[in-house]
Amino acid sequence: MSIKEIKTYKIVTFGCQMNARDSEKLAGILEDKGFSEVADEDTADIVIFNTCTVRENANQKLYGHIGQLKKSYLENKNKIIGICGCMMQEKDEVEKIVEKYPQVKLIFGTHNIDEFGDLIDEVIYTNKKVIKVYDEAENIEKTLPTKRVFDFKCGINIMFGCNNFCTYCIVPYVRGRERSRDVDSIVSEIKKVVAEGVIEIMLLGQNVNSYSGKAGDSYKFNDNNKVTFPELLNEVAKIDGLKRIRFMTSHPKDLSDELIEVIKKNSNICRHIHLPVQSGSDEILKAMNRHYDRSAYLKVIDKIRNNIEDVGITTDIIVGFPGETEKDFEDTLSLINQVSYDAVFTFEYSKRTGTKAAEMENQVPENVVKERFKRLLKVVEDNSGRNVEKYVGRTMDVLVEGEDKVSGKLTGRLSNNYLVHFNGDKELIGRIIDVKLTKSCKFYFEGEIVSKWK
Ligand code: 5AD
Ligand code: SF4
Numbered sequence: 001m002s003i004k005e006i007k008t009y010k011i012v013t014f015g016c017q018m019n020a021r022d023s024e025k026l027a028g029i030l031e032d033k034g035f036s037e038v039a040d041e042d043t044a045d046i047v048i049f050n051t052c053t054v055r056e057n058a059n060q061k062l063y064g065h066i067g068q069l070k071k072s073y074l075e076n077k078n079k080i081i082g083i084c085g086c087m088m089q090e091k092d093e094v095e096k097i098v099e100k101y102p103q104v105k106l107i108f109g110t111h112n113i114d115e116f117g118d119l120i121d122e123v124i125y126t127n128k129k130v131i132k133v134y135d136e137a138e139n140i141e142k143t144l145p146t147k148r149v150f151d152f153k154c155g156i157n158i159m160f161g162c163n164n165f166c167t168y169c170i171v172p173y174v175r176g177r178e179r180s181r182d183v184d185s186i187v188s189e190i191k192k193v194v195a196e197g198v199i200e201i202m203l204l205g206q207n208v209n210s211y212s213g214k215a216g217d218s219y220k221f222n223d224n225n226k227v228t229f230p231e232l233l234n235e236v237a238k239i240d241g242l243k244r245i246r247f248m249t250s251h252p253k254d255l256s257d258e259l260i261e262v263i264k265k266n267s268n269i270c271r272h273i274h275l276p277v278q279s280g281s282d283e284i285l286k287a288m289n290r291h292y293d294r295s296a297y298l299k300v301i302d303k304i305r306n307n308i309e310d311v312g313i314t315t316d317i318i319v320g321f322p323g324e325t326e327k328d329f330e331d332t333l334s335l336i337n338q339v340s341y342d343a344v345f346t347f348e349y350s351k352r353t354g355t356k357a358a359e360m361e362n363q364v365p366e367n368v369v370k371e372r373f374k375r376l377l378k379v380v381e382d383n384s385g386r387n388v389e390k391y392v393g394r395t396m397d398v399l400v401e402g403e404d405k406v407s408g409k410l411t412g413r414l415s416n417n418y419l420v421h422f423n424g425d426k427e428l429i430g431r432i433i434d435v436k437l438t439k440s441c442k443f444y445f446e447g448e449i450v451s452k453w454k
Helices: 017-032 056-068 070-075 091-100 113-126 171-175 183-195 229-236 257-265 282-287 294-307 326-339 366-383
Strands: 008-013 046-051 080-085 104-108 130-132 153-157 200-204 212-214 226-228 244-248 272-274 312-319 343-348 395-403 410-413 419-422 432-441 444-451
Touching (some): 017 046, 017 113, 017 153, 017 200, 056 070, 056 080, 080 113, 091 104, 104 113, 113 130, 153 183, 183 200, 183 229, 200 229, 257 294, 282 326, 294 312, 294 326, 312 326, 326 366, 419 432
Parallel strands (some): 046 080, 104 130, 200 244, 272 312, 419 444
Antiparallel strands (some): 395 410, 395 432, 432 444
């Protein structure tokens, strides 16, 4: 195989915003080498799967895709299939892939994305299988070239890894311990993307409110000790030209009054907090090792709602955690009714090897999980749209993000993360405009453009 025969690539991303951002780095590295992106896995010379392993169905998705590529691999033996991301931090999965899928030529993990350029060269020039996965991160990742999916928005990593060890979660095992970037490197990366035209960023971390970085060598901060997440956010909010700041994900146990104050005081910080509760039962929250109970969580919700006008609050729920009784489950349903979320993401508990919950004896039978999941969806559905009426008739800032494939209308987002559909010119994509919300459709609004210039 020679470099001349390799021209195109396709990156397939599974999972969360962190993976989406990592994929932009992988694309940046490949573009720097002169390869160009194509839409289709079958025709691409290089296909990289950036995997997720947070739930079993994420793993299944990967195997489905690799299976489907078999034919195009047999037709083009120069094709390079690579796999990276969280799933590759699991030894059993790597062994399985090596044994069953000889067409996979490159495997690397979450801690060595910065080596991707060298690893892909090695595959191209030696035509040998290259497998390089580290158990732990050696140091904080270098700044890498990126190719952004959107011109006007992107994610910015502020910390990597997680120390919380929620008992169901595999993330601490595959992403390692918490490492926070220095403020100066975060701020200079944001200034660079803003200079390139980005107006919205999302600060990314498994648990952003436990950010604890240093100011950094060149950054003028009041002192040079550890910087907290609210302090970082406050600094980021000062960046000229940055119109919107989002962040994900917040852990309820670390959501401080300072954070609420900083959001309140800076209008460019979006009025949206994703605050995964996971369960409404104190017993289950304890068994999950979440470090809060129902009443502490509800207090945080009240504080947010009382202090931040028009805030959107969203959450994640797991149903069927080991030991979950009917009563525990009903506590979750009642919490959903009580909080009246703006969106709820629901998951059936998935047993992840290596986690504490996987060892628990009282696993809930699959049929019970499925039955509860259905009831959960019904409650979520019944609750959706409860908060939206108050917005109808108002004119609000909307970042135009794209076109809706079905209706051909433009789609945009309010600061609180609700979607709005409206008629308008594609030229507006990437701009913040005034839109009057004319109708609520539960998950989204219909609207009319009021002013194209802000
Ligand atoms: N099973 C089901 N859902 C899970 N999540 C994380 N681990 C698991 C698991 N083992 C969910 C949590 C988390 C979201 C990203 O994924 O709700 O907030
Ligand atoms: Fe997983 Fe809990 Fe860490 Fe979130 S906070 S990544 S759920 S261990």
